[in-house]
Amino acid sequence: MTGYWLGWALIAGAAVVVYFTRAVFIVPGSHLKLPPLAERILRYAPAAALAAIIAPDLALSHGALALSADNPRLVAGVVAFAIAAATRNIVLTIVGGMLALTAVRLLAG
Amino acid sequence: MESATLSAGRLSAFRDGAASSVSLLFGMVPWGLVAGLAMVSAGLTPVQAVVMGLLVYAGSVQLAVLPLLIAKAPLWVMYATALAVNLRYVIYSAVLAPYFARLPRPWRMLLGYVMVDMMFALFVGRFRPDDGARHKHWFFLGGSALLWLGWQAASWVGIFGGALVPRAWSLEFAATLSLIALLVPLLYDRAVVVGALAAGTVALAGAGLPLNLGLIAAIIVGVAVGLAASRATRRAKGA
Numbered sequence: 001m002t003g004y005w006l007g008w009a010l011i012a013g014a015a016v017v018v019y020f021t022r023a024v025f026i027v028p029g030s031h032l033k034l035p036p037l038a039e040r041i042l043r044y045a046p047a048a049a050l051a052a053i054i055a056p057d058l059a060l061s062h063g064a065l066a067l068s069a070d071n072p073r074l075v076a077g078v079v080a081f082a083i084a085a086a087t088r089n090i091v092l093t094i095v096g097g098m099l100a101l102t103a104v105r106l107l108a109g
Numbered sequence: 110m111e112s113a114t115l116s117a118g119r120l121s122a123f124r125d126g127a128a129s130s131v132s133l134l135f136g137m138v139p140w141g142l143v144a145g146l147a148m149v150s151a152g153l154t155p156v157q158a159v160v161m162g163l164l165v166y167a168g169s170v171q172l173a174v175l176p177l178l179i180a181k182a183p184l185w186v187m188y189a190t191a192l193a194v195n196l197r198y199v200i201y202s203a204v205l206a207p208y209f210a211r212l213p214r215p216w217r218m219l220l221g222y223v224m225v226d227m228m229f230a231l232f233v234g235r236f237r238p239d240d241g242a243r244h245k246h247w248f249f250l251g252g253s254a255l256l257w258l259g260w261q262a263a264s265w266v267g268i269f270g271g272a273l274v275p276r277a278w279s280l281e282f283a284a285t286l287s288l289i290a291l292l293v294p295l296l297y298d299r300a301v302v303v304g305a306l307a308a309g310t311v312a313l314a315g316a317g318l319p320l321n322l323g324l325i326a327a328i329i330v331g332v333a334v335g336l337a338a339s340r341a342t343r344r345a346k347g348a
Contacts, residue, residue, distance in 0.1 A: 027214070041196075050169075
């Protein structure tokens with residue numbers, strides 16, 4: 001499949017998956033109460049998925065582990081975590097993270 | 110007369126919902142913008158990006174799957190990731206169902222499409238399923254319509270403005286940073302933190318695996334570790 005058609009397949013599938021998660025109980029109009037175990041799984045999965053996407057993006061450089069202060073993405077990610085925890089503000093988190101990324105790159109020359 | 114007062118009630122609930130959601134726009138607009146930027150930098154055409162915004166309308170899912178599109182991951186891995194990231198909506202859907210259970214089916218299908226985190230929180234904080242407020246679905250629709258418009262407009266700015274930004278600025282990293290902004294508020298107790306740490310570690314260890322299986326393994330291990338941690342915590346509390 002070419003990238004173009006893969007794009008359409010992603011859009012169609014993601015649309016179905018997202019609509020399912022939003023509408024699954026609203027559309028049938030059920031009064032179902034989720035069992036506590038199910039609710040816990042539903043709460044842990046998004047955090048696990050996001051962490052699994054973020055970690056390689058920050059800590060891998062060309063496929064190798066890069067856990068040092070001269071890895072710009074790692075430093076920027078740590079800065080962004082701190083800002084997000086302190087402010088819960090997405091704009092500040094992005095701006096602070098991008099500034100940190102640029103600063104480390106400039107320092108590294 | 111009866112129908113005139115009825116429609117006036119609907120209109121005022123719709124307006125009230127929109128007015129109450131104006132401040133939430135500040136939270137929605139950056140997500141739309143970053144999602145728009147991420148879609149074009151992942152190689153989608155502008156038409157594809159606009160259609161994705163309209164059909165998917167979930168910034169977190171779009172930001173999470175687009176790096177997988179760049180990495181040419183298999184479709185099923187992208188779908189599974191979209192599902193995992195959006196599972197929180199299943200909880201919202203279960204909470205909202207009793208509010209809307211008596212509405213006609215087209216209404217429930219529409220509200221299922223427009224529902225987003227922030228509107229859910231505002232609505233549940235303000236109404237109860239059996240509080241006698243007859244037009245609360247119009248309130249929900251009014252707020253949701255405003256947020257939808259704000260998000261779509263911001264997404265288009267990202268889609269059509271993103272092409273003008275030089276590559277050297279590494280704007281695709283803004284997508285990762287916004288996922289961090291999304292993850293932090295989810296880390297509300299120790300079990301979630303432990304699960305997320307486990308998932309991150311497995312993702313790093315499994316980064317070289319074919320078919321992005323490291324990502325799927327990370328999500329499964331993260332959930333399992335989170336569950337085990339919550340069980341241990343509750344046992345320690347004697348509950």
